[in-house]
Amino acid sequence: MKKHNFSAGPSVLPEVALENAAKAIFDFAGTGISVLSYSHRSKEFEAVLAEAKALFKELLNIPDNYKIYFVGGGASTQFFHIPANFLGKKAGYVNTGVWTKKAIKEAKYYGEVEVVASSEDKNFSYIPKGFEIPADLDYLYICTNNTIYGTEYKVDIDSPVPLFADMSSDILSRPVDVSKYALIYGGAQKNLAPAGVSFVIIREDMLGKVVRPLPTMMNVNTHVENDSMFNTPPVFPIFVLNETLKWLKSIGGVDEMYRRNVEKAELLYNEIDRNSLFRPTVAKEDRSLMNICFVMTEGNEELAPEFLEFAKERGMVGIKGHRLVGGFRASCYNALPKESVEALVACMQEFEALKTK
Numbered sequence: 001m002k003k004h005n006f007s008a009g010p011s012v013l014p015e016v017a018l019e020n021a022a023k024a025i026f027d028f029a030g031t032g033i034s035v036l037s038y039s040h041r042s043k044e045f046e047a048v049l050a051e052a053k054a055l056f057k058e059l060l061n062i063p064d065n066y067k068i069y070f071v072g073g074g075a076s077t078q079f080f081h082i083p084a085n086f087l088g089k090k091a092g093y094v095n096t097g098v099w100t101k102k103a104i105k106e107a108k109y110y111g112e113v114e115v116v117a118s119s120e121d122k123n124f125s126y127i128p129k130g131f132e133i134p135a136d137l138d139y140l141y142i143c144t145n146n147t148i149y150g151t152e153y154k155v156d157i158d159s160p161v162p163l164f165a166d167m168s169s170d171i172l173s174r175p176v177d178v179s180k181y182a183l184i185y186g187g188a189q190k191n192l193a194p195a196g197v198s199f200v201i202i203r204e205d206m207l208g209k210v211v212r213p214l215p216t217m218m219n220v221n222t223h224v225e226n227d228s229m230f231n232t233p234p235v236f237p238i239f240v241l242n243e244t245l246k247w248l249k250s251i252g253g254v255d256e257m258y259r260r261n262v263e264k265a266e267l268l269y270n271e272i273d274r275n276s277l278f279r280p281t282v283a284k285e286d287r288s289l290m291n292i293c294f295v296m297t298e299g300n301e302e303l304a305p306e307f308l309e310f311a312k313e314r315g316m317v318g319i320k321g322h323r324l325v326g327g328f329r330a331s332c333y334n335a336l337p338k339e340s341v342e343a344l345v346a347c348m349q350e351f352e353a354l355k356t357k
């Protein structure tokens, strides 16, 4: 039976990227050696790295005064790398869920943290808006897509202080005005690659603003100056990331990706709004295109385990909601085909017909 992979991360990747990765495991770029066993200092891998950086820049329209690098350790490593480099006195954080809470905890090791806005009062079911950003902050930190709760910023906010963003779960899913951010980073395991690598996009002027002496691997300058090659980078995830970027370019880039993501999300949200058994957990204006959360309607809560089983029997994978929200979460990342969303919608309709006849 065909499986539909709605997993929140690691997640579905483009088929062509997987095919090329599978081939490269046996023969990397015609070398006759596996990509898993070949030197990161080789001209073949250097070409992959250079292509990945160039494609990232092209696809996201990254201005020339920005650097991009890839580094291991996952997004959680950036939770402390960022304040280690840039939190001298006080930083501002917008608290929109678990991932910002974790980032706040790490930042507190380095200085004062002001939570300038939070949506904790309603279990992070919305994106705070209209908050004031104090001018004395070293930076303002946001998470643009909240993977667990299914909320997403729909605008690139204006900030009087350097704006830093965790875009782990919506990078390259929609156009972004990179010039509004001083730093954008994320783990790759949702829209880009297998787990094991993070991307960091940093405005050049920030490189001169590191506030304290740091161990070499923690300093952003190390990674920029050594072009992601200070130590052995995560070679295989970077290889797959490059294949994913090639695929994204081949389908028409971020504008086309966004169009497809809106189409997929509308299909599913429309069904959630229509279906008498399900309801959304997020207000319309803040609904994520990537992580679509929903629960059973009042009085039907006990049907949740049955629906999960029903959906599983029809090939749906990874739709159980995070324990902090409950219900269901269908992650509709870039590489998820529209057919998978159509299959989930059909499954919800079938379940409704069965239970309400």
Ligand SMILES: Cc1ncc(COP(=O)(O)O)c(C=O)c1O
Residues within 6 Å of the ligand: 009, 073, 074, 075, 076, 077, 099, 143, 145, 146, 147, 148, 166, 167, 168, 169, 187, 188
């Ligand atoms: C938005 C966001 N930030 C950070 C993380 C943590 O990423 P990692 O597991 O790579 O440390 C996740 C993981 O799902 C996430 O969704």
